[in-house]
Amino acid sequence: MKDNKTFHLIKTPVTWTQAQNYCRQHHTDLASGLDQIYSEEFKKLPKSEGLWIGLFRDSWRWSDGSNFSFRYWDMDSFNDGLNNRTCATTVLERSGRWSSAGCDHRKPFFCYDENVILIHEEKTWEEALYYCREKHHDLVSITSLREQAWLQEKAKNASTPFVWLGLRYTCTLGFWFWVTDDVIGYNNWDSNRKVDVCDMSGAMDTAGEQKWVSKPDNNKFNFFCSKH
Known part of the structure; x- marks a missing residue:
């Protein structure tokens, strides 16, 4: 899975909640996490008094579930009237530092699209594989802990107990492989539920520790497609 995201500046000023709802309906979510808000897309934006980002005050967490402890507040504006400010903005002409604002204020905002979609x-x-290749790009591969953590959050929204991944066992050659040809370096197998036999493919458990398990190919689950 490539960690590619597309960003969209929405110039219409709306409240933070309206911005979040718009992004979730038309894209993926409000821009969230350090990799997004320090992207080249942000640097290219015209100067603005403030743009909504996906950080809100519930012990300050990101809208899309991103897990980052680092903070980059403009403390002067952050501390000014903080009790009434529970959503975060970024002020581009101040080196991208963050500020807080009342969530009912109206501001432009920044959405993103991700490279993976939960079907x-x-x-x-096999049906999932053909679906992804026809309508998107391919079944997803997971090559790092970061990708695993990100997909775990998405998998919680599945309607089946497992979600298919692009992981397949070849009994002819006797090994597991990603259909995207990514090298299996990182792995998150549940060793008690990994069965190396024919007609088995890899899925992620949507509950508990959300480990990978091998399941018979004819089981029917939701699945992750990569988009490009």
């Missing part, structure tokens, strides 16, 4: 249809592994 809420129930299909066998």
Whole structure:
């Protein structure tokens, strides 16, 4: 899975909640996490008094579930009337430092599209593979802990107990492989539920520790497609 995201500046001033709802309906979510708000896309934006980002005050967490402890506040504006400010902005002409604002203020905002989509249809592994290759790009591969953590959050929204991945076992050659040809370096197998036999493919458990498990190909689950 390539960690590619597309960003969109929405210039219409709206409240933070309206911005979040718009992004979730038309894209993926409000721009969230350090990799997004320090992207080249942000640097290219025209100067602005403030843009909504996906950070809100519930112990300050990101709208899309991103997990970052680093903070980059403009403390002068952040501390000014903080009790009434529960959503975050970024002020581009101040080196991108963050500020807080009342969530009912109206501001432009920044959405992103992600490279992976959870398909809420129930299909066998092969049906899922063909679906992804016809409508998107391919079944997803997971090559790092960061990708695993990100997809775990998405998998919680599945309607099946497992979600198909692009992981397949070849009994002819006797090994597991990603259909995207990514090298299997990182792995998150549940060793007690990994079965190396024919007609098995890899899925992620949507509950508990959300480990990878091997399941018969003819089981029907939701699945992750990569978009490019």
